[in-house]
Amino acid sequence: MQIQVKPFTVHKRVPLTISRGTTATSTNLWVMVEHEGIAGWGEASPFSIGQQPQLTETLLAQLQALIPKLSDYTPYDRQAIDRFLQAEHVLSAVRTSLDVALHDWLGKRVGLPLWQLWGLDRQQIGPTSVTIGISSPEAAQQRLLDWQQTTVVKAIKVKLGSPAGIAADQSMLKAVQAVAPTAAKLSIDANGGWSLDESITMSHWLAEQGITYIEQPLARGQEDDLPHLYQQSPLPLFVDESCFTSADIPKLADRVHGINIKLMKSGGLSEAWRMIHTAKACGLQIMFGCYSDSALSNTAAAHLAPFADHLDLDSHLNLRDDPFVGAFMQAGCLVPNNSPGLGVMARDGETTLEKQH
Template sequence: MDIHWHPFTVHKRIPLTISRGTSHGSTNIWLRLQQDGIEGWGEATSFSIGERGQSSDAIATDLASLAPALKPLHPLDGQSLEDILSEAGVGSATRAALDIARHDWLGKRAGLPLWQLWGLDRRRIGPTSVTIGISSPAAASQRLQDWLQQGPIHAVKVKLGSPDGIVADQAMLSALRSALPATTKVSVDANGGWSLPQALTMAQWLADQGVSYLEQPLAPGWEADLYPLHQASPLPLFVDESCFTSQDIPPLADRVHGINIKLMKSGGLSEALRMIHTARACGLQVMFGCYSDSSLANTALAQLSPLATHLDLDSHLNLKDDPFSGADFHDGHLIPNSQPGLGLSYHAPHP
C-alpha cells in the first residue's frame, strides 16, 4: 500500500485556554492510504502532554521512515501493520493516522460505514459536550452564548484549573451555571491543574453545583493521590492525560470511575476499541475526547460513539477552516452518516 501525507493548518474561531496554556490552532497531518483503486483517509493531530507530546514535524518524520516498510503490505494486513509500528516505536498520533486510514479503506472496500460494520446502533449516541475554556466569568458567559448560536446544546464541558486559583474557578463556573438550563449536563475538566487538597475541596463544591463528573483533577504522575480523592469524592472521576492505552487502565481501576479515550493518545480506532472493552471489564465508564482535531478524526471516533457514556467531540465545531466534513452535528449530537468508511469529503478552505 502507498501512503501520502500533507500538513494542513487549522485555526480556532475562539482560542481555547486550559491549565497548561492557550491554543489558537494546530498544524495536523492528512494521511492518504492507497490500494486497489481505493483511498483511505487518516489524520494525525499534534498535542502536548509533557514528554509524551508529539509535533507535526515528528509525525511527518515518522511517516517518511515508515513508508518503505509499509509498501509491501495490504490494508487487510492489520496484524502485520501493528507489528511494524510497534517495532518502529513511532508516536501514537502517527499510529492513529495510519489506523484511521486503514479503517476508512476497509469500510470503503466493504461498501459500508464503520459503525455498521461493527454492528452499532446510532440511536444510542448521546449528546456531545461543547467546551468552554478558562476565562473570566463574563468571557465564559459570552462563550456559552457563542455556542448556543450554533444550535441546541445539551452538554457543556468547563475547563478549570485557573492559575488564579480555585476561587477564580468557582466564580467562572457559577456564572455559567446560572446561564444554563437546568437540564444541561455540565462536566468539569481541570487538566491536572489542582493539588490534592484543592481537588478535594472542588469535588464537593462542584457536586453541590450539580456537575455530573470531574475529569483529570490531578496532574499525570500523581496517580497515587487519585486513590484518596476517589474515596472522598462525591463526583465520578475520569482520567485523560493519565491514560493513553489499554495497558494504563487496570492500575487505575480502583481510583477512578472512567477514562477519556482520544485517538491521538490511543494510536487509532483499533486500540480505542481495546480500551473500551478493557475499561468495561474493569467496571469503568468510557468517554471520548479530542485535541485540535478536524472533522476527519472526530468523524472517525464518532463511529464508536454508541459505546461511550460521555462524548466530547467538539473541536472541529470551533474551527474557522476545517477542510473536511463528515459526521453531522444535529440537535447537540454528532452522528456519523451512512456513506462507506468514514463518510468524509474534502473541500479546500478559503484563503
C-alpha cells in the same frame, strides 16, 4: 499500498485556554492510504502530554520515513502493520493516522460505514459537550452564548484549574451556570490543574452545583494520590492525561470511575476498541475526547460513540477552516453518516493529495 501525507493548518474560532496554556492554531497531517483504487483517510494531530511531546514536525518526519517501509503491505495486513509500527516505536498519533486510514479503506472496500460494519446503533449516541475554556466569568458566559447560536447545547464541559486559584474557578463556573440551558449536563475538566487538597474541596463544592463528573483533577504523575481523592469525592472521577492505552486501565480501576479515550493518545480505532472492552471489564465508564482535531478524526471517534457514556468531540466545531466534512450534528449529538468507511469528504471536493506535492 501507497501512502501520501499533507500538512494542513486549522485556526480556532475562539482560542482555547486550559490549565497548561492556550491554543489558537494547529498544524495537523492528512494521511491517505491507497490500494486497489481505493483511498482511506486518516489524521495525525499534535499534542504535548506524555513522555514525548508529539509535535507536527516529528509526526511528519516519522510518516515520511515509514512510507517506503510500508509499501509492501496492504490494507488487509493490519495486524502485521501494527506489529511493525510497535517494533519501530512509532508515536501514537502516527499510528492513529494509519490505523484510521486503514479502517476507512476497509469500509469503502466493502461499501459500508464503520458503525454499520461493526453492528453499532447510532440511536445510542449521546450528546457531545461544547467546551468553555478558562477565562473571565464574562468571557465564559459569552462563549456559551456563542455556542448556543451555532448548535444545540445539551452538554457543557468547563475547563477549570485556573492559575488564579479555585476561587476564580468557582466564579467562572457560576457565570456559566447562569446562562446554561436548564437541562444541559455540566462537567468539569481541570487538566491536572489542582492539588489534592484543592481537588477534594472542589469535588464537594461541585457536587453541590449539580456537576456530572470531574475529569483529570490531578496532574499526570500523581496517580498515587487518586485513591484518597476517590474515597473523598462525592462526584465520579475520570482520567485523561493519566490514561493512554488499554495497558493503563487495570491499574487505574480502583481509583477512578471512568477514562477518556482520545484516538491520538491510543494509537487508533483498533486500540480504542481494546480500551473500551478493557474499561468495561474493569467496571469503568467511557468517554471520548479530542485535541485540536478536524472533522476527520472526530468523525472516526463518532463511529465508536454508541459505546460512550460521555462525549466531548467538539474541536472541529470551533474551527474556522476545517477542510473536512463528515459526521453531522443532530439534536446536540455528533452522528456518523451513511457513506462507506468514515464518511468523510474534503470540503473543497479534493479526493487526492497528488497535486499538492
